[in-house]
Amino acid sequence: MATLSELLADLVVDVDGVFLFSPSSSYYERFTELDEELVVVAPENTVGAETFVELPLEFDNVRDRVKFSIEGAMDRGMFEEGDVVACVVSTFGGDIDTTIRVRVGESMRSGVYDLFVNSRADPGVIRDVFEVAIELGQKGQKGKPVGALFVVGDAGKVMNKSRPLSYNPFEKSHVHVGDPIVNVMLKEFSRLDGAFVVSDSGKIVSAYRYLEPSAEGVDIPKGLGARHMAGGAITRDTNATAIVLSESDGLVRAFKGGKLVLEIDPEEY
Ligand SMILES: Nc1ncnc2c1ncn2[C@@H]1O[C@H](COP(=O)(O)OP(=O)(O)OP(=O)(O)O)[C@@H](O)[C@H]1O
Numbered sequence: 001m002a003t004l005s006e007l008l009a010d011l012v013v014d015v016d017g018v019f020l021f022s023p024s025s026s027y028y029e030r031f032t033e034l035d036e037e038l039v040v041v042a043p044e045n046t047v048g049a050e051t052f053v054e055l056p057l058e059f060d061n062v063r064d065r066v067k068f069s070i071e072g073a074m075d076r077g078m079f080e081e082g083d084v085v086a087c088v089v090s091t092f093g094g095d096i097d098t099t100i101r102v103r104v105g106e107s108m109r110s111g112v113y114d115l116f117v118n119s120r121a122d123p124g125v126i127r128d129v130f131e132v133a134i135e136l137g138q139k140g141q142k143g144k145p146v147g148a149l150f151v152v153g154d155a156g157k158v159m160n161k162s163r164p165l166s167y168n169p170f171e172k173s174h175v176h177v178g179d180p181i182v183n184v185m186l187k188e189f190s191r192l193d194g195a196f197v198v199s200d201s202g203k204i205v206s207a208y209r210y211l212e213p214s215a216e217g218v219d220i221p222k223g224l225g226a227r228h229m230a231g232g233a234i235t236r237d238t239n240a241t242a243i244v245l246s247e248s249d250g251l252v253r254a255f256k257g258g259k260l261v262l263e264i265d266p267e268e269y
């Protein structure tokens, strides 16, 4: 009869690599002699790991954390389609308590790595805007579905490629996304037309902007309307990231470099 340890050993048999998520130094040291490829994933490389993927934020969702790190490793050409890795992670925020066996592949790629790491805006600003969009998608505006368009980063250039639809309520203010009061304001203004423009550091530069990018070479799925086209196109003309909540299908989408890179259903978040 097999022991429990033997039965659970299946999880890590024949893996090509091990991902350690935010390990302590002593925990990390125990793994350094292994033959398998070792990757440390954490906000900072405090253990001095040779192979390190930086987390821009601690994704609450372990799936996102795992996807992010696998995309990061794939981006560096460390693993290829079909490789199997073990992710050793803390699900409940304390000591490491979980081992996940994952097959690396293109289907794992959600674009979440690229979105955070290769954006001009601070990763935390992108996260905050995502959170507002997701929350708006879940609750709507007084129970009714609402759409919104946030253009994040490279704000000077975005302002040059857009014009005001109305007075800018953020004209002389110095407010930042992530601040709870601001989130209430953003939700209130999302009833009105146009886009929000947010700077690299999260300052809200403007509301009610009508974007006028050139849509040439923009590659977004057919069926999406003017809001998504404008959001996608502005990210080709500038180094901004666009985060768009659709009023009609309720999904939150992120565009970068003129392409759709991430699609999230707020109801599943
Ligand atoms: N160029 C633009 N710049 C800023 N906002 C825009 C632009 N074009 C459209 N919008 C905004 O998007 C809103 C919805 O437009 P439309 O229905 O064509 O977009 P959509 O992509 O289908 O979005 P949704 O899925 O939310 O309906 C408009 O009322 C307007 O507020």
Ligand SMILES: [Mn+2]
Pocket (backbone or CB within 6 Å): 225, 226, 248
């Ligand atoms: Mn529409």
